[in-house]
Amino acid sequence: MRVATAMTNVHYVLHAPQGDTYADLLFTMIERLPRRPPVTYSTFQARDLGGDTAQLFKEAVANAFDRFQPQAVLVGSSCTAELIQDDPGGLARALNLPVPVIPLELPAYQRKENWGASETFYQLVRNLVKPADKDLSAAPHKPSCNILGPTALGFRHRDDVREISQLLQALGIEVKVIAPLNASVEDIRKLAQADFNVVLYPEIANTTAQWLERQFNQPYTRTIPIGVSATREFIREVTSLSELPIPVGLEDDMHSVWYSRSVDSTYLTGKRVFLFGDATHVVAAARFASEEMGFEVVGLGTYSREFAREVREAAKKYQVEPLITDDYLAVEEQIKHLHPELILGTQMERHIAKRLNIPCAVISAPVHIQDFPARYAPQMGFEGANVLFDTWVHPLMMGLEEHLLGMFREDFEFHDGAAPSHLGSSRVAETPVTALREVAQTELPKPITAQPASSAWSIEAEKELGKIPFFVRGKARRNTERYALEQGLSTITVETLYDAKAHFSR
Amino acid sequence: MNPVIPIRSAETLGCANTAVISEKGQRQVFCGLTGIIWLHRKIQDAFFLVVGSRTCAHLIQSAAGVMIFAEPRFGTAIIDERDLAGIADANDELDRVVSELLARRQDIKLLFLVGSCPSEVIKLDLSRAAERLCKQHMPHTRVLSYSGSGIETTFTQGEDACLAALTETLPARTSQGKHLLIVGTLADVVEDQLSLLLRKMGIDHFDFFPPRRSTTLPAIGPETVCVLAQPFLADTAKQLESKGVKRLEAPFPLGAEGTTQWLQVIAQAFAIDHTRFEEVTQAPRQRAEQSVARHRTQLQGKSITFLPDSQLEIPLARFVYQELHMKLLEVGTPYLHRQIMAPELEQLPSSTRLSEGQSLELQLDRCDADQPDLIVCGLGLANPLEAKGFTTKWSIELVFTPIQGYEQAGDLAALFSRPLARKLKLVA
Numbered sequence: 001m002r003v004a005t006a007m008t009n010v011h012y013v014l015h016a017p018q019g020d021t022y023a024d025l026l027f028t029m030i031e032r033l034p035r036r037p038p039v040t041y042s043t044f045q046a047r048d049l050g051g052d053t054a055q056l057f058k059e060a061v062a063n064a065f066d067r068f069q070p071q072a073v074l075v076g077s078s079c080t081a082e083l084i085q086d087d088p089g090g091l092a093r094a095l096n097l098p099v100p101v102i103p104l105e106l107p108a109y110q111r112k113e114n115w116g117a118s119e120t121f122y123q124l125v126r127n128l129v130k131p132a133d134k135d136l137s138a139a140p141h142k143p144s145c146n147i148l149g150p151t152a153l154g155f156r157h158r159d160d161v162r163e164i165s166q167l168l169q170a171l172g173i174e175v176k177v178i179a180p181l182n183a184s185v186e187d188i189r190k191l192a193q194a195d196f197n198v199v200l201y202p203e204i205a206n207t208t209a210q211w212l213e214r215q216f217n218q219p220y221t222r223t224i225p226i227g228v229s230a231t232r233e234f235i236r237e238v239t240s241l242s243e244l245p246i247p248v249g250l251e252d253d254m255h256s257v258w259y260s261r262s263v264d265s266t267y268l269t270g271k272r273v274f275l276f277g278d279a280t281h282v283v284a285a286a287r288f289a290s291e292e293m294g295f296e297v298v299g300l301g302t303y304s305r306e307f308a309r310e311v312r313e314a315a316k317k318y319q320v321e322p323l324i325t326d327d328y329l330a331v332e333e334q335i336k337h338l339h340p341e342l343i344l345g346t347q348m349e350r351h352i353a354k355r356l357n358i359p360c361a362v363i364s365a366p367v368h369i370q371d372f373p374a375r376y377a378p379q380m381g382f383e384g385a386n387v388l389f390d391t392w393v394h395p396l397m398m399g400l401e402e403h404l405l406g407m408f409r410e411d412f413e414f415h416d417g418a419a420p421s422h423l424g425s426s427r428v429a430e431t432p433v434t435a436l437r438e439v440a441q442t443e444l445p446k447p448i449t450a451q452p453a454s455s456a457w458s459i460e461a462e463k464e465l466g467k468i469p470f471f472v473r474g475k476a477r478r479n480t481e482r483y484a485l486e487q488g489l490s491t492i493t494v495e496t497l498y499d500a501k502a503h504f505s506r
Numbered sequence: 507m508n509p510v511i512p513i514r515s516a517e518t519l520g521c522a523n524t525a526v527i528s529e530k531g532q533r534q535v536f537c538g539l540t541g542i543i544w545l546h547r548k549i550q551d552a553f554f555l556v557v558g559s560r561t562c563a564h565l566i567q568s569a570a571g572v573m574i575f576a577e578p579r580f581g582t583a584i585i586d587e588r589d590l591a592g593i594a595d596a597n598d599e600l601d602r603v604v605s606e607l608l609a610r611r612q613d614i615k616l617l618f619l620v621g622s623c624p625s626e627v628i629k630l631d632l633s634r635a636a637e638r639l640c641k642q643h644m645p646h647t648r649v650l651s652y653s654g655s656g657i658e659t660t661f662t663q664g665e666d667a668c669l670a671a672l673t674e675t676l677p678a679r680t681s682q683g684k685h686l687l688i689v690g691t692l693a694d695v696v697e698d699q700l701s702l703l704l705r706k707m708g709i710d711h712f713d714f715f716p717p718r719r720s721t722t723l724p725a726i727g728p729e730t731v732c733v734l735a736q737p738f739l740a741d742t743a744k745q746l747e748s749k750g751v752k753r754l755e756a757p758f759p760l761g762a763e764g765t766t767q768w769l770q771v772i773a774q775a776f777a778i779d780h781t782r783f784e785e786v787t788q789a790p791r792q793r794a795e796q797s798v799a800r801h802r803t804q805l806q807g808k809s810i811t812f813l814p815d816s817q818l819e820i821p822l823a824r825f826v827y828q829e830l831h832m833k834l835l836e837v838g839t840p841y842l843h844r845q846i847m848a849p850e851l852e853q854l855p856s857s858t859r860l861s862e863g864q865s866l867e868l869q870l871d872r873c874d875a876d877q878p879d880l881i882v883c884g885l886g887l888a889n890p891l892e893a894k895g896f897t898t899k900w901s902i903e904l905v906f907t908p909i910q911g912y913e914q915a916g917d918l919a920a921l922f923s924r925p926l927a928r929k930l931k932l933v934a
Contacts, residue, residue, distance in 0.1 A: 017623045021532075
């Protein structure tokens with residue numbers, strides 16, 4: 001659906017029961033698309049299961065073709081229709097439509113969404129692309145490329161495409177086709193005419209790019225231009241593919257490098273960050289976090305099993321244990337365990353962050369309506385690096401502010417509970433620590449079997465804890481409690497507090 | 507001097523015998539699984555375990571949106587390849603998931619196994635699974651099952667299926683005297699307001715169903731009468747009637763008029779005298795009328811189309827016609843239950859175009875031809891219709907917002923006037 005919705009003149013007929021139409025609202029509400037996705041559902045019901053679901057599907061295809069007049073028709077089964085085995089491909093072919101009909105086999109019980117999008121794109125290209133005209137490609141011409149991978153409902157795909165197109169243009173490279181986003185069937189047919197392919201989202205475009213390379217000798221790019229260093233590398237990669245010099249002035253509007261060096265950013269040094277999302281964004285974001293923001297990567301992971309190898313390699317670089325899972329409870333456990341100061345994740349991690357009261361910024365799909373901003377906000381290229389700097393720093397307390405709060409914490413205005421001044425009043429009422437404790441108390445069900453009780457804080461120790469700057473107090477409290485539990489202490493004294501501090505600072 | 511022409515004189519009332527456009531085709535509605543979103547907030551110690559695919563899990567996560575803020579009281583036992591290989595394995599897997607869940611969540615007193623499209627198609631017998639699991643986990647946790655699948659149910663029918671399953675477990679009533687059961691999930695604030703009115707009238711023996719906790723299920727007996735507070739509960743009503751409970755026929759408590767008529771039916775059944783009824787209802791009724799009147803000035807004469815979604819369409823159409831004086835073009839409902847809707851249909855103008863079921867494209871063609879001032883529709887259609895220049899109201903908001911009773915009548919009217927007011931405000 002992300003591929004079909006991205007394109008201009010295809011129609012997807014999905015054999016599916018009525019509840020599956022909810023998928024439409026991901027596009028119209030979350031991405032705020034002003035049009036319905038080009039999808040028709042066969043909407044079969046229990047009473048149809050007797051035998052005529054196949055007929056129902058054929059009618060749906062015929063009606064959709066008459067009404068929308070697409071240049072190509074995609075047909076497929078939802079998870080339920082897979083079970084009734086109607087063979088949408090065969091049924092649709094039997095209609096003899098005057099346009100290509102592309103059947104999709106997307107085993108919903110085995111594979112997940114990114115794989116489905118990738119397979120859909122690949123099948124479209126395989127079925128539609130035409131070999132380039134030999135004479136034309138031999139004649140002298142401006143170097144050209146296609147941009148592959150952007151879809152509907154992707155994280156900032158629209159803006160990344162604009163940023164990277166501008167960059168390629170500045171380098172003197174012609175962008176022939178961008179696909180699938182805003183591509184027509186005619187565009188897909190022309191893919192083989194470009195000199196090489198730029199793969200922006202490997203999860204969607206790798207399979208297709210590899211196939212195009214085998215079939216038409218079109219090389220494709222490996223670098224994902226997220227962050228300043230990676231963008232420079234990307235420029236080197238495409239200029240060597242196109243045998244062009246690197247022009248001056250490309251970096252004129254890039255600010256993140258200087259902002260990162262300005263003294264106010266000192267406080268960012270070693271901030272502990274946890275990353276989770278699709279593999280491409282996680283690997284690229286980890287590099288930017290570590291090399292260009294000065295953060296410490298304390299954990300990273302992905303739900304994209306197909307790219308587990310890449311994520312494991314990145315994890316080695318930061319000497320952390322990678323987490324390859326689609327179980328949000330496992331991710332939450334890991335985050336709780338690592339207590340990072342910033343989470344860079346998906347919409348799911350934002351929920352976790354909110355619950356644990358940890359600052360969070362989103363770096364990958366699946367995303368929320370607010371990750372489709374009205375303004376221009378790419379993640380890629382030099383402007384993308386500017387955006388990353390802003391959006392990652394934003395949820396954190398600003399440097400000078402953080403120091404002042406520490407220095408004047410007895411002041412009526414700069415007290416512990418004060419929220420970051422740019423985050424409004426939503427967090428004023430609670431300090432992170434008490435909020436954490438409340439969450440823990442309300443959500444843990446009362447166990448029936450007696451569990452080892454946590455150690456109690458003595459009044460003096462509690463007071464001493466209050467002297468520790470609040471932004472590290474939560475960590476100090478957790479560490480001390482863990483230490484006390486490990487040591488089997490029932491009461492936490494001032495001594496325990498400092499013993500624990502010494503223990504953990506080894 | 508011009509004669510005063512009453513605006514609505516030409517209309518005759520009554521839609522009970524009007525021919526209905528009955529359509530089959532592509533639908534744009536949620537399936538019954540989504541009922542979990544409000545049911546799990548209402549029955550506070552219940553857990554809803556959807557036995558379905560990843561798509562089902564995604565639906566309730568994204569539709570609920572609230573996932574993981576606090577550990578939600580719903581989850582999905584995901585059917586995968588291995589389960590498709592053999593039903594026996596699927597049953598073992600289900601038993602394991604339930605045991606793990608109940609061990610981790612001791613607060614769960616009632617567990618619903620909720621059937622989905624895949625579990626229906628592979629014929630996983632959830633009612634037998636529920637019986638088996640009940641034996642294992644009673645008395646601590648009761649296990650029931652119902653279907654929320656998209657091949658069986660649309661949107662609000664999920665609540666009907668859930669309550670119908672729960673009806674089986676209602677204890678027998680031992681105490682004497684006439685007793686009222688108010689059926690359908692209402693917001694707590696609405697329940698409290700209605701309770702107050704009933705008590706003032708002198709009706710003390712009443713219960714709401716579903717209850718806030720599964721351990722306080724209302725008892726029913728031969729002297730129990732029930733009244734529906736939601737229009738989508740046909741199966742639950744049938745179950746209750748089969749257990750000897752008498753159903754009161756009433757319009758639904760929407761708006762000043764609907765609420766009065768609904769209360770009146772109850773008052774008559776309990777032989778409350780007319781003066782008492784007037785005393786109790788006069789003040790809140792006036793308040794409701796006043797708050798509705800403010801919105802009427804904006805909405806009077808405006809035309810409206812309801813696309814099918816929640817089965818609330820017909821009572822809502824009656825409200826906007828009767829109290830806001832809007833012009834009804836098409837009133838679509840996913841499923842029309844003539845008997846339950848009879849008191850509502852009587853009050854609609856006979857010119858109303860009623861449609862049942864959905865053929866989405868044809869319905870959108872009719873909207874294009876009608877050019878209504880306001881379209882009430884599902885979320886997936888709202889933005890595309892707005893982009894075409896229509897003004898819309900999401901029908902889902904009418905399901906989730908407390909709209910029943912006198913004190914909510916103004917809020918209900920505001921849901922219709924706000925989109926139009928906004929359109930007037932924006933100039934760019």
